[in-house]
Amino acid sequence: MADRLSWVPDDVDTGLPSAARLYDYLLGGGHNFAADRALAERFILAQPNARTIARLNRSFLRRAVLHLVDAGVRQFLDLGSGIPTVGNVHEVAGRAAPGSRVVYVDFEDVAVAHSRMILEREESATILQEDMTDPEAVLAAARGTGLLDFAEPVGVLAVGVFHFVPPEADPAAVVAAYRDAVAPGSHLALSQFTSDLQPEEMAGVVEVMKKSANPMYPRTHAEITALFAGFDLVEPGVVPLPRWRPEEGAAEEDAERAGIFAGVGRKG
Known part of the structure; x- marks a missing residue:
């Protein structure tokens, strides 16, 4: 690829679309390739509300981080963080509580490469190239950064990523491993696609994503709620994205078209 950009690792197959780059495209970012954009357009045909859902998910991340900051959390482990765009965790938390880590x-190679580029001068944030479904490796690497103190509360963020975890990977056990590793007062913020909302559109999305590196596995409200085992759900529980503590004065969104359930839990 003669015009290969400097942030693209040499071994990245730009012809194989990825979920991270698709999400970047839906959010209006510029770190995606033709194959990602083509897949995203098919995604939009299956789920015409896709760009709105991406925006709502990003907005939930911001509200969840601010809630955790209000709860005294000053360190965050962001699983499946994707390609950084405006409103990243270190930006949101850093403004609300300077010194947050x-x-x-x-x-995903491009997500990691771009994250390293933008975090190069950041002393309080870093990126690890690890598979979040291997908690032992992730936690060991996270401890090795020196940024997280697991004796203090940690905000574990799994926003828009668990629908890429297949049933055979035992998502409940993955979440439990992170829960068991963090101190009381830690929180889990999680969102994921569901077939409970707009089932026909979700079925179409599942078919589209079979052609990517990241197939999707939507879950029911009950299955998503079960991922919070061992956490006390904060109000309003597991709800469609726009119903999780909407900001005062925000325009009312159609919750039934949100496509994703979200919630936050606290470890007692």
């Missing part, structure tokens, strides 16, 4: 985790 963030460890991002992703295994």
